Amino acid sequence: MHTEPxxxxxxxxxxxxxxxxxxxxxxxxxxxxxxxxxYLETGLFGVLWSEHCSYKSSRIHLKKFPTxxxxxxxxxxxxxGVVDIGDGxxxxxxxxxxxxxxxxxxxxGAATGVGGILRDIFTMGARPIAFLNSLRFGPLDDAHTRYLxxxxxxxxxxxxxxxxxxxxxxxxxxxxxxxxxxxxxxxxVGQLPADRIVKxxxxxxxxxxxxxxxxxxxxxxxxxxxxxxxxxxxxxxSAVQVGDPFLGKLLMEACLELMxxxxxxxxxxxxxxxxxxxxxxxxxxxxxxxEMMLDRVPCREAGMTPYEMMLSESQERMLVVMEKGKxxxxxxxxxxxxxxxxxxxxxxxxxxxxLYFHDEVVADxxxxxxxxxxxxxxxxxxxxxxxxxxxxxxxxxPVNYQLELEKLLAHPSIAKKQWIYHQYDTSxxxxxxFGPGYDAALVLVPDSEKLVAMASDGNGRYVYLNPRxxxxxxxxxxxxxxxxxxxxxxxxTNCLNFGNPEKPEVMYQFSQAIEGMSEACRAxxxxxxxxxxxxxxxxxxxxxxxxxxxxxxxxxxxSQLATPSEFSEAGLAVYLVGNLSDGLEGSxxxxxKAQQAAGDAPSFxxxxxxxxxxxVQRAIREVGITAAHDISEGGLAVxxxxxxxxxxxxxxxxxxxxxxxxxxxxxxxAQSRFLIAAQASKENMLQDLAFTLHTPLLRLGETNTxxxxxxxxxxxxxxxxxxxxxxxxxxxxxxxxxxxxxxxx
Amino acid sequence: MKWxxxxxxxxxxxxxxxxxxxxxxxxxxxxxxxxxTSLADYDAIVLPGGFSYGDYLRSGAIARFAPIxxxxxxxxVQGTPIIGICNxxxxxxxxxxxxGALLRNRDLHFHCKMVELRVETNRxxxxxxxxxxxxxxxxxxxxxxxxxxxxAILHELQEDHRVAFRYVDNPNGSSESIAGILSKxxxxxxxxxxxxxxxADFMRSTDGAGVFRSIHQYVTEREGAHAH
Numbered sequence: 001m002h003t004e005p006x007x008x009x010x011x012x013x014x015x016x017x018x019x020x021x022x023x024x025x026x027x028x029x030x031x032x033x034x035x036x037x038x039y040l041e042t043g044l045f046g047v048l049w050s051e052h053c054s055y056k057s058s059r060i061h062l063k064k065f066p067t068x069x070x071x072x073x074x075x076x077x078x079x080x081g082v083v084d085i086g087d088g089x090x091x092x093x094x095x096x097x098x099x100x101x102x103x104x105x106x107x108x109g110a111a112t113g114v115g116g117i118l119r120d121i122f123t124m125g126a127r128p129i130a131f132l133n134s135l136r137f138g139p140l141d142d143a144h145t146r147y148l149x150x151x152x153x154x155x156x157x158x159x160x161x162x163x164x165x166x167x168x169x170x171x172x173x174x175x176x177x178x179x180x181x182x183x184x185x186x187x188x189v190g191q192l193p194a195d196r197i198v199k200x201x202x203x204x205x206x207x208x209x210x211x212x213x214x215x216x217x218x219x220x221x222x223x224x225x226x227x228x229x230x231x232x233x234x235x236x237x238s239a240v241q242v243g244d245p246f247l248g249k250l251l252m253e254a255c256l257e258l259m260x261x262x263x264x265x266x267x268x269x270x271x272x273x274x275x276x277x278x279x280x281x282x283x284x285x286x287x288x289x290x291e292m293m294l295d296r297v298p299c300r301e302a303g304m305t306p307y308e309m310m311l312s313e314s315q316e317r318m319l320v321v322m323e324k325g326k327x328x329x330x331x332x333x334x335x336x337x338x339x340x341x342x343x344x345x346x347x348x349x350x351x352x353x354x355l356y357f358h359d360e361v362v363a364d365x366x367x368x369x370x371x372x373x374x375x376x377x378x379x380x381x382x383x384x385x386x387x388x389x390x391x392x393x394x395x396x397x398p399v400n401y402q403l404e405l406e407k408l409l410a411h412p413s414i415a416k417k418q419w420i421y422h423q424y425d426t427s428x429x430x431x432x433x434f435g436p437g438y439d440a441a442l443v444l445v446p447d448s449e450k451l452v453a454m455a456s457d458g459n460g461r462y463v464y465l466n467p468r469x470x471x472x473x474x475x476x477x478x479x480x481x482x483x484x485x486x487x488x489x490x491x492x493t494n495c496l497n498f499g500n501p502e503k504p505e506v507m508y509q510f511s512q513a514i515e516g517m518s519e520a521c522r523a524x525x526x527x528x529x530x531x532x533x534x535x536x537x538x539x540x541x542x543x544x545x546x547x548x549x550x551x552x553x554x555x556x557x558x559s560q561l562a563t564p565s566e567f568s569e570a571g572l573a574v575y576l577v578g579n580l581s582d583g584l585e586g587s588x589x590x591x592x593k594a595q596q597a598a599g600d601a602p603s604f605x606x607x608x609x610x611x612x613x614x615x616v617q618r619a620i621r622e623v624g625i626t627a628a629h630d631i632s633e634g635g636l637a638v639x640x641x642x643x644x645x646x647x648x649x650x651x652x653x654x655x656x657x658x659x660x661x662x663x664x665x666x667x668x669x670a671q672s673r674f675l676i677a678a679q680a681s682k683e684n685m686l687q688d689l690a691f692t693l694h695t696p697l698l699r700l701g702e703t704n705t706x707x708x709x710x711x712x713x714x715x716x717x718x719x720x721x722x723x724x725x726x727x728x729x730x731x732x733x734x735x736x737x738x739x740x741x742x743x744x745x
Numbered sequence: 746m747k748w749x750x751x752x753x754x755x756x757x758x759x760x761x762x763x764x765x766x767x768x769x770x771x772x773x774x775x776x777x778x779x780x781x782t783s784l785a786d787y788d789a790i791v792l793p794g795g796f797s798y799g800d801y802l803r804s805g806a807i808a809r810f811a812p813i814x815x816x817x818x819x820x821x822v823q824g825t826p827i828i829g830i831c832n833x834x835x836x837x838x839x840x841x842x843x844x845g846a847l848l849r850n851r852d853l854h855f856h857c858k859m860v861e862l863r864v865e866t867n868r869x870x871x872x873x874x875x876x877x878x879x880x881x882x883x884x885x886x887x888x889x890x891x892x893x894x895x896x897a898i899l900h901e902l903q904e905d906h907r908v909a910f911r912y913v914d915n916p917n918g919s920s921e922s923i924a925g926i927l928s929k930x931x932x933x934x935x936x937x938x939x940x941x942x943x944x945a946d947f948m949r950s951t952d953g954a955g956v957f958r959s960i961h962q963y964v965t966e967r968e969g970a971h972a973h
Contacts, residue, residue: 154854154855157855161796162757162796164758164795164796245796245799246755246799247799422854424857425857426886427884427886427939427948428758428761429761430764
């Protein structure tokens with residue numbers, strides 16, 4: 001065993017730098033501690049003061065998010081947020097990024113991302129009911145990207161399928177911006193009795209502390225500092241952990257059983273920075289301390305040092321504080337599930353994290369200094385942000401609009417995602433009402449008429465072009481998805497994926513995006529209850545599009561209100577809710593023409609957004625409509641094709657008013673718009689409702705049996721598009737698979 | 746009648762099967778832990794889907810050694826209807842209660858989707874409620890569902906009318922599109938698709954209900970016959 005450097009060596013040789021501390025941070029530790037920290041202690045500060053654990057660059061900005069509301073049972077600060085959906089039912093949810101590990105070891109990086117977010121949900125006492133994920137990759141013409149993407153999908157499925165939680169929603173975007181920095185954001189949603197939320201606090205002096213689940217190994221040491229550094233590719237794959245979904249499943253069942261006894265005082269997943277963050281954060285939440293005897297931690301191999309044990313990120317481990325005197329319950333239940341359990345320490349009231357090894361104190365530091373007094377940086381924000389798409393010339397009008405529509409339908413960002421979700425178990429738990437492919441996923445709530453609605457969304461291109469408006473759109477669009485499916489959005493979680501925070505323009509993007517998101521959250525009464533920040537998504541000085549991904553949870557009050565995004569009948573009237581617009585700002589169409597993000601963010605107005613969402617909610621409740629769909633990437637023409645059920649032998653005739661620029665009308669991505677379809681008998685009621693609510697509503701056309709999509713302009717003799725719908729659907733359905741059928745293994 | 750749904754560590758369709766039984770038949774359905782050793786009280790046994798023991802070796806290869814499996818074997822000999830769904834099918838082949846094996850899907854991907862099945866025989870406790878040739882819509886969700894057997898076994902299955910279901914459009918490369926097979930005595934069924942996920946309108950199909958109804962009817966009629 002090599003010997004660890006002494007405290008003096010660490011200072012003299014600047015070894016703290018390789019443990020993740022800057023010179024100033026190290027000086028702060030020494031000053032507050034009143035002595036030089038030893039190697040283990042320096043390591044504890046290194047991980048807990050890392051960007052990943054301390055949110056030191058983001059904290060002051062995250063405070064701007066609205067986090068309150070009558071529906072909020074648990075806001076940010078715990079392992080997950082919880083909202084109240086009524087009938088005494090709480091819904092816990094959170095989204096988390098696993099970008100850096102997935103770029104290096106895609107299968108395990110994605111799988112452990114799913115495992116980690118799963119544990120965050122069940123530690124709240126919630127039974128997980130669904131997974132969603134948001135993925136960002138480079139273009140699929142690159143074999144390495146296909147390798148990364150294919151293995152990330154397999155890894156997400158590998159973990160989720162095995163633990164028996166359906167993966168029922170999400171999105172995937174393919175853009176050059178993510179070529180070197182793919183984004184893998186996983187969301188988990190769980191259900192619990194509203195009055196039985198379990199917290200991650202180590203309270204009650206003398207209560208025993210247990211390590212539960214997997215043995216501690218040497219894998220993943222420095223994972224948290226690794227995620228906070230530029231160019232993780234230069235780092236070793238050994239910093240990526242390996243997941244064991246079978247153990248994850250057993251741990252979930254055992255912990256839920258244990259929590260149901262009421263004897264659990266506090267519980268937390270050992271995620272990033274493993275035993276260090278779980279013990280310190282749990283002690284911090286209770287305002288107390290913890291002492292642990294590290295000899296008692298079950299290890300995978302002999303000879304592990306305290307440093308290795310404290311910084312290991314071995315998966316499928318939990319830290320549990322039990323009520324004193326009820327230790328035997330933990331042993332009984334964990335043994336039933338064939339899981340490791342060891343009592344390693346106890347809760348104290350002296351506010352210190354004290355670690356023993358071979359009867360010697362090997363670390364003794366104040367919890368407050370580790371967690372609450374971690375540095376906070378008000379990083380420099382660029383004074384001006386040069387709008388990156390402002391000077392791009394508009395493309396010339398196309399000759400053949402049908403061809404342009406086909407190109408959009410075949411773009412992997414737009415194309416149907418069944419290649420992805422057929423690899424996920426979407427129907428296990430036998431509760432899925434709407435799975436992937438709908439605007440929002442809907443899940444049954446046992447013993448209730450209600451459904452839980454959930455969706456994730458976020459368009460990095462919009463945020464890049466205009467951070468504030470783009471941020472607002474991310475929230476609005478996610479909520480719009482829930483509304484389209486018949487739901488009322490209640491709250492959001494988010495993953496804020498950004499570049500290097502040490503660059504003022506990245507901090508501009510970050511702070512402005514949060515401003516925009518907060519405005520939309522307030523307007524739509526959807527506060528932020530949990531979330532995660534991922535900085536340093538940059539390679540070779542190139543940052544990704546600033547990409548806040550929003551996960552939203554809502555409720556459908558009655559399963560009768562569940563509204564699909566597709567229709568299959570002839571004779572339906574098709575309406576546009578919102579304004580007809582011909583702007584191409586920020587559209588994928590313009591980007592494809594210009595080979596770069598172009599224009600401003602799409603036109604967006606919060607007041608209109610609120611209005612159209614309210615209208616669709618009431619139309620679903622009071623009028624009853626056949627289908628509703630959010631108009632998003634690809635614009636109106638794409639949305640029309642998407643709404644036609646794949647095998648339906650129907651056609652659609654649409655006529656648009658004259659006086660608009662055709663490319664923008666067809667392919668523009670102006671926000672705050674839905675398409676809805678309704679039976680002819682409902683049309684008067686719809687129009688009355690729109691009149692009452694002052695909501696723009698435009699009849700576009702109707703479905704028929706022709707099998708053709710005909711889009712024409714009033715007063716013009718020949719249609720702009722006249723195409724076989726079946727052929728269009730075929731392009732839309734097969735594009736992603738065709739891309740992936742090129743070699744990637 | 747009383748149903749037992751066996752729970753192995755890693756089973757994850759156990760509660761779905763239990764709920765489907767209750768929904769379709771109104772019978773009592775009990776989750777039975779793999780460490781139990783007796784199934785004497787039960788009239789029908791379900792080995793549910795999931796990933797028993799993580800399926801890290803071969804699917805079902807470890808579950809076959811679970812203490813409960815001795816009782817399952819005994820019930821099989823006694824003629825009790827036993828249905829293995831997905832991972833349960835894999836366990837039954839590993840336990841040699843059914844012939845053949847389930848290999849990784851032809852394209853090596855996990856597949857979850859609604860598929861069409863053709864009922865090949867209604868001479869069994871599991872399919873009596875159907876007609877041969879009926880087309881059922883029932884979801885699949887598996888990574889190792891490619892049924893494989895040598896030609897002698899395939900010939901025997903064919904001759905004895907022991908292929909219960911075939912895929913209309915083979916999704917995984919199964920020999921002769923086989924989705925489900927019966928034991929020699931016809932009281933053990935293994936099938937890869939999930940009938941418990943096709944028993945309610947919101948599931949987009951109720952075609953799976955016939956499997957549970959058939960078993961219920963078979964057991965209650967047999968009990969009735971014994972009573973006379």
